[in-house]
Every structure is written in structure tokens, then in C-alpha cells.
Amino acid sequence: NAGVxxxxxxxxxxxxxxxxxxxxxxxxxxxxxxxxxxxxxxxRLIYYSASEGTTDKGEVxxxxxxxxxxxxxxxLRLESAAPSQTSVYFCASSEAWGNxxxxxxxxxxxxxx
Amino acid sequence: GQQVMQIPQYQHVQExxxxxxxxxxxxxxxxxxWYKQRPGGHPVFLIQLVKSGEVKKQxxxxxxxxxxxxxxxxxxxxxxxxxxxxxxxxxxxxxxxxxxxxxxP
Numbered sequence: 001n002a003g004v005x006x007x008x009x010x011x012x013x014x015x016x017x018x019x020x021x022x023x024x025x026x027x028x029x030x031x032x033x034x035x036x037x038x039x040x041x042x043x044r045l046i047y048y049s050a051s052e053g054t055t056d057k058g059e060v061x062x063x064x065x066x067x068x069x070x071x072x073x074x075x076l077r078l079e080s081a082a083p084s085q086t087s088v089y090f091c092a093s094s095e096a097w098g099n100x101x102x103x104x105x106x107x108x109x110x111x112x113x
Numbered sequence: 114g115q116q117v118m119q120i121p122q123y124q125h126v127q128e129x130x131x132x133x134x135x136x137x138x139x140x141x142x143x144x145x146x147w148y149k150q151r152p153g154g155h156p157v158f159l160i161q162l163v164k165s166g167e168v169k170k171q172x173x174x175x176x177x178x179x180x181x182x183x184x185x186x187x188x189x190x191x192x193x194x195x196x197x198x199x200x201x202x203x204x205x206x207x208x209x210x211x212x213x214x215x216x217x218p
Contacts, residue, residue, distance in 0.1 A: 035208075040122075042201065042210040043156065059207070090155055099144050101158040102203070 002026055006091050006105035013081040013112045021076040021108050023091030031097045032074035033058075034066060036087040037107075043090065049074055050097040081112045119202055119209030127217050132189040134212035136202030145185045146203040147176060150211070156201060159187075192216050 004025045013019055025032065030051045035043040045058030049068040063085060065077045074093075078085060089108045094100040116139040126132055136145065144163045148156040160169055162178035162185060169176045175188045185204075189196055194216050202209040 040210070043208040045206065048206075092156075098206070099161070099163075101146060101161065102148075102156070103158070104155040107155055 004091055004093055004103050004105035006089075006108055008108060009106065011108060011110050013078075013110065015082060015112060017081050018077070018079050019081065020078075021089055021091070021110075022073070023075065023105060024073045025091075025093040025103070026072065027093060027095075027103065028071070029093035029095050029103070030071070031094045031100070032068065033092040033094075033102065034064070034074070034076045035090045035092065036060065036085075037090060038087050046076065046089075048097075081110075083112045086110060086112045117202070117204060117207055117209050119212060121212055122210065123213050123215075125215045125217065126192050128194060129191050132192050132196070132214055133186055134200050134202075134214075135184065135186050136204070136209050137184045138204055140183070140205075142182045142204050144204075145178060147185075147187050148201045148203060148208075149198050150201065151198040154198075189214075194218055 007022045033048045034046040037043045044060050046060055046064050047058055047066040049055045052071045055066050067075045091105045092102040094102050118137045120135050146161045147159040150156045160176050165182050166180045167178040173190045177186045197216050199211040199213045201211045
């Protein structure tokens with residue numbers, strides 16, 4: 001039982017490059033999330049998927065797109081990376097939207113130069 | 114919109130001292146969760162509080178939910194070096210800024 005798996009663990013991009021962060025959960029959870037964590041800023045919600053087939057914007061969606069590929073997988077895409085997107089990205093899942101504990105992946109440390 | 118305030122931002126204690134972090138909301142909450150993140154790690158769920166005035170304990174950790182369901186606290190009795198990390202409250206799908214705890218042996 002792996003929980004929430006994120007790939008890659010580390011990535012360095014040049015400004016303007018694109019990439020997709022992958023996330024998969026094996027807990028049969030309905031809801032999935034993408035957060036970014038910057039020093040002194042806590043965790044901020046980028047996008048979420050309350051259930052399979054739906055996605056919605058969080059606090060900081062600009063510059064990102066997401067795809068809920070199926071119940072297990074939720075990917076985050078940066079179309080044209082900017083230095084301001086240098087951050088640690090966490091994927092999380094929960095049994096249901098709203099009042100269920102979040103289970104986090106180990107994170108992706110992204111640097112944009 | 115809802116404002117979430119978590120204080121203090123940092124706390125440095127001597128091992129054996131107590132520690133408390135507070136989380137305040139501008140609106141009434143349906144529930145609140147607490148998470149711990151070790152340095153270099155990911156957030157890990159600790160507990161969820163739902164009822165007004167609720168108090169829950171996990172060994173040396175005591176969690177409280179305010180009577181008005183607008184604030185909450187996490188208290189650690191007799192800190193140990195294993196308590197090091199950042200403690201976050203989580204309410205209405207938003208995280209507080211976190212309190213970073215360091216413990217001097």
C-alpha cells in the first residue's frame with residue numbers, strides 16, 4: 001500500500017519550458033489536490049478535484065492546469081514555467097471533499113531558472 | 114473571505130518545556146484539522162475536531178476547539194526532540210501559515 005505517489009521528486013526547468021507532475025493514489029479516495037509550499041507561506045491550494053470527472057481552481061491556479069485522468073491519478077501541468085513557480089509541490093488525496101483527512105505524497109521540489 | 118491566523122510563527126523551546134500553537138478564524142468553522150510536517154517531509158494528519166468545546170488528547174498532545182468554533186489550539190506537554198517540525202491548522206480547505214517548533218536538547 002503505497003498511499004500517494006508523486007513523480008518526479010526533483011526537477012529543474014528553464015523559464016518557458018513545460019512539464020507535468022504526476023500523482024497517483026491507491027486508497028480509492030474520491031478527492032485529490034495539488035498544493036504548493038513556499039518558505040513562510042504555508043501550503044496553498046492550486047487546484048483540486050472533489051470527485052472523478054471534476055476539477056476546480058484553488059487559491060493560486062494561474063500558470064497551471066490539471067487533469068483528473070481517472071479516480072487514481074491527478075496530474076499538474078506547467079505550460080510555460082516561470083521562476084515564480086519555484087516551489088515544493090505536494091499532491092494529496094482524501095476520502096471525501098470537505099472534512100476528511102488529507103494524505104500527502106512526498107512532494108516534488110521544482111526549480112525554475 | 115475567510116481569514117486564518119496561526120501564531121506564533123516560530124517557537125524555540127528547551128527540551129521538557131511546554132509548547133502551544135493557536136489558530137484563529139474570522140468565520141465559524143465546521144471542523145478543524147491539525148497536521149505536523151517534519152523538516153524535509155510532507156504534512157501528516159494528526160487529528161480532526163468537530164464539536165464546539167471539544168478536547169482531544171494524543172499522549173502529550175492536547176487539541177482544543179473553541180466554544181464558538183472560531184479558534185483552536187495544540188498544546189504539547191514536556192516537549193521532546195521528536196516533536197521538532199512545523200504544525201499546521203487546516204480549516205475550510207485552507208492551511209494556516211504554520212508554527213515552526215525547534216527543541217534544544
